[in-house]
Amino acid sequence: MNKTVQRLVVEKKEIVNKDNFILSLKSPVPLVEVQAGQFLSINVEKSKDVFLRRPFSIHDVNYGNNTLDVLIKSVGPGSAALKEVEVGDLVDTIFPLGNSFTMPNKGEKVLLVGGGVGIAPMLYLAKVLQPITSDINILLGSRKGEDQILLDRYAEVGNVLTTTEDGMVGEKGYVTDHSFMKERLQDVGRIYCCGPEPMMKSIAKLAEEKQVYCEVSLENMMGCGFGVCLCCVTDTHEGHKCVCSDGPIFNIADLKW
Amino acid sequence: MNKTVQRLVVEKKEIVNKDNFILSLKSPVPLVEVQAGQFLSINVEKSKDVFLRRPFSIHDVNYGNNTLDVLIKSVGPGSAALKEVEVGDLVDTIFPLGNSFTMPNKGEKVLLVGGGVGIAPMLYLAKVLQPITSDINILLGSRKGEDQILLDRYAEVGNVLTTTEDGMVGEKGYVTDHSFMKERLQDVGRIYCCGPEPMMKSIAKLAEEKQVYCEVSLENMMGCGFGVCLCCVTDTHEGHKCVCSDGPIFNIADLKW
C-alpha cells in the first residue's frame, strides 16, 4: 500500500448536477489496492488561485479498468478548475492517502451516513462491505431535494434512506431526525459517517447515547496530505492527531468532541 | 483611439511551425482603429507561472471581420499557455497600446526589416503602407531556414528579401549582409525595423552611415503596458522614455545607442 505520485488520465467526466461532478481517473499501471475511506490529492495545475494540492475521497474503484472515481463538489477555485478538465487530460495525483474505515463483524447491521458531498466515500465503502454483511443501510442527508444525487447508484449497494431539510425528498429534517434513528439504531453494529462537522457531531452524540460504535471521516486544512507538515491536526484524547495520516477516519471515542 | 479592456474570442489558431502560431481574435463590437506598430497586451489567465500581462504586436487587422491577429513565438510560460487556447475561448486583452510607425512620403522606397518574431508587426505595416507607396521591400532574417515563415503572405504585400545564418533560405548571413544593403539602401526613404536588439542596432548603424531615416520597435520588460509604472524605460537624448507609451516605435536619432 505504498503511496505513489501518479499522473492519471481523465477517462470520463460526469456532470451530476449544478455543483457536483465525477471524474474517472485511469492509471496506466495496475492500480494499487485502495481501502474504503482513503483519499487522493490532486495538484490543480491550471488555476492561478490554487497553490496546494486538494484532497478528495475515493468514491469508487474499478480494479478491472484501473480507474479511481472521485465525486467533487465545486466550492472554490480548485474544485472549479477541476470541473474544467477534459477527457484525456492528465491529472497529477498522490494516493492512496490516509487510514480507512474498519470492517464490521460478519453479518452485522451497519449504517452509513453521508451529508452533502460527504456521501462520496460511502459508495466504495458499501461495495467493500457487501461481502461482509448484507444489512447495509445508507442514510443520505441534504438541505434541498435537488441535492439528493446518485440515489440509484447507492440503491444498488444498500438500503437507501434519505432526509432533506426542505422535505422534498425522503423524510423532512436532519439525518438525526430520520425514523431509522429512533427505531433501529440500537440494532446497528457500526455507524460510518461523513459530512459537515455539525452533522457528524450530532450523529456522534446519538451513537454515544445508544452506545453504538461509530467512525467519522474528518476534514481539515491540509498542507501536505501525507503526514509531514502537521497542519491538519484534530484534538484527540491522546493529543493532536493528523487528519491526513492518523485519519481521516476516527473512532468517535478517540475524539475530543 | 481610446484604449480598451476587452475579452476577445479566439476565432482561429494557426500553428505556423514548431515555435510560432497566430491567434485571430475577434471583437464582439466594431474594432477601434489600430495603427501599424501598436500592440496589445494579454492577461494569460490559465498559467500559474504568469502574473503580469504579456505584450504582442498587432500582426494583422481585419476591420470587416473585427479581428486582430497576433503572431506569437512560444518562449516561456505565457506564450506557451497561449498556444493552448482553443477556438471559442475568451482572451482578456487591452488595446491599442503604444505609438505607431510614421508614414513615408508618397511613393517613397521603404525597407521593412524583421528578425525572428520581429517580423510580426511588418505585415500590418506593409498593408498600411500600400496606399502610400508601391516600393515596399521586406527583408526577413532568421538564424535557420526553417525559421523563415509566412513568406508567401509577406510576398503579397511587398518585395520579399531573405537572409539566413545557415544559408538555407535567401542570402547567407545577417540582414545587414544582404546585397540590398550595399546596392540599394541609399535610395530608401525610410527603414522600419523590429527584431533582436543586436540586429536593430546594426541596422541603425548602417542607416546612420547612409543617413537613411530609421524607426525601430523596441522591447522591454513591461509592468503595465500603458505608461503608468515607468518600468519599461529606454535611454533617449531626452532622458528615460517608456517603451510602452512613448514607444514601442522610436526614431533611431532619438535613442542613445
Add this chain to the structure above:
Amino acid sequence: MVDLNVDLGNGLVLDNPVLTASGTFGYGTEFDDFIDLNRLGGFVVKGTTLHHREGNAYPRMAETPSGMLNAVGLQNKGVKYFVDQIYPTLTKYQSKVIVNVSGSTIEDYVSCTEYLEGLDGIDAIELNISCPNVKEGGMAFGTSCASAEKVVAAVRKVYSKHLMVKLSPNVTDITEIARSAEASGADSVSLINTILGMAIDTNRRRPLLSTVTGGLSGPAVKPVALRMVWQVANSVNIPVVGLGGIMNAQDAVEFMLAGATAVQLGTANFIDPQVTVKVVEGIEVYMKEHEMSSTKDLIGGLIL
C-alpha cells in the same frame, strides 16, 4: 442604503475607501480611458521629489511568483513641473488627490511639501519614507524611529492639511515606526510599501534588475501586509490605510476587517486597469450581504 464614506481625519473624507497606490497609477489621467476616476475615493499620484529624477537604469522590472519586483527609483520631473503642468489637469476630479512626496534629505521633503501646501486641489500628501529603490534617503528614513520622527515632524511644521506617512515593511517592528510617525504629527499612516527582494537570470547569471535588488509588490506580499496593518491598527490611534497585494474586493475587505480605514490598490491596476471601480462595487456588495450600513462596521470588524 450603504454609506461608503470614510474619514481619515484632519479634513480628509473620502466618498469610499478605495485609493490607488503611488507609482502604479501615473497621474491618474492615464486611466481616463478605462474608468471614471470620480468613482474612486481618491488617487495617490506618482512619487514626487523636489528635483527632476531620471530614476534607475533599466531593466527595472522582474516578474516573480504572484508578484513583481520594481526598481523604478522615483523617476519624475520634479515638484515644480508637477505644480505647473500636472496639477491643473487634476483639479477637475471630485475624487481626492494625494501627492506622494519623497526626498533624499529632510530639507528636500520640506521644500517639496512647501510647493504643495498652497494648492487647493491637493487634499493630502503621502510622505514616502519607505522607497527601497533609491540610494539615499527613501527607506532609510522609514527603518529607524529617530529618523522617521525627524522627517515627519519637519514636514508637519510646513503642511497643515492631511499628512499621511507611508511605512516600510522592511523592519523588525513596524508598530514602533508607526507610533513615531503618530507622535510626530502624522494624521494617518499607509502601509506597506514594497518589500526588498531580488531575482536572478540563471542563464545569464546576472541579476534581473539593474539595481540588483528591488521592491516586491502584488498578491505575494498580501499576507505580510495584512499582518502589519493589523499590528499597526492595534497600536496607533490614527487611521491606517492598508495596501499590499490587494487584487479584488475580498482582499480589500480583509484589510478593512483588520483595521484599515481605507485601502490602496497598486500592482492590481497593471493587470486590470478597471479593478479599482470593481473593488468599490464589491465592498458595497459585501457590506449589504453582511448587513453593514456604515464603513464603521467594517473597519476593524475582525472577530477574534
Add this chain to the structure above:
Amino acid sequence: MVDLNVDLGNGLVLDNPVLTASGTFGYGTEFDDFIDLNRLGGFVVKGTTLHHREGNAYPRMAETPSGMLNAVGLQNKGVKYFVDQIYPTLTKYQSKVIVNVSGSTIEDYVSCTEYLEGLDGIDAIELNISCPNVKEGGMAFGTSCASAEKVVAAVRKVYSKHLMVKLSPNVTDITEIARSAEASGADSVSLINTILGMAIDTNRRRPLLSTVTGGLSGPAVKPVALRMVWQVANSVNIPVVGLGGIMNAQDAVEFMLAGATAVQLGTANFIDPQVTVKVVEGIEVYMKEHEMSSTKDLIGGLIL
C-alpha cells in the same frame, strides 16, 4: 564530470547541495515511498524541543497566493522521544541528518542539544532562533543581535559538531544577526525561516489561523529570501544555506549564484514529494550546460 559535493565547514560535507527544510519533511522516513532518501545531500528533521509540545490549536494552515501560512507551533514529542524512537530509524541513511533545535529559554536550547551531541548518526544541528509560531523564545531570539549571540554561544559550548543557525527574515537588517551568529561560533547560517503573515476569512470575519498570525512560506517569499541570502553571503565568512520558496532546480541555482553553499527545500515537498531529487538532477544539468565542474563555480557565481 560534475562534482556536486559541498563543504559547509566543521566536518559537514554533503554529496550534493540539496537539503530539506525542517518541519516540511517529517523525520524523512515519511518520504521513503516517494524517493530514495540517499539521493539527498541531507535532510533536516522536524523542529525538536526539550519537552513534548502539542503545538497550536487548529486551524494551523491557510493557503495564500503562491504560498501558505502555517502556525504549527513546534508540535513534537520532545528530544528524548526523538533519541529513543526516531534516531534509530535514521542511522541507516547515508545522507546527512540534521536536527532542528528549538526552545523557549537558553537552558532549553542547551539541554536539548546535549541529548544530541553524542549521537554519531546526527551530523549537525540547526538552531532555530526564528520560529514565528511560538509565544516564548523562537523568533524573539533571532530578532536582536544580543539574544542571538547569547543563545548561539551557549549552544556552541556544548556542541562540537557542525552548528547551523537558522535566521529570521522578520528583521530590519539580517546581516547584523548573521554576523552575531558567526561571531558567537556558528559554523553556518541558514535562511530564511517564514515571514510573519496573516489571512482572514471574510465570510466568517475571523482569522484563518487559530493564532491569528502565522509563518509565510513558498514561492511568494522567494524574492525576499534570495535578497537576504545575497546580503548575508556578502557579509559573513561562514557558509550560507539558502531557502525560501525554492520549487525547482532553477530556483536552487539562483540561491547558489547569490552565494548559498547549499539549499533547503520546504513547502515544495508538499506539492511534489519527489521535488528534492529532481532538484539534485537539475542542478547537475545546469552545471553541465554552463560548463561548471565543481559547485565552487556555482556558489556566489553571480556576475554583477
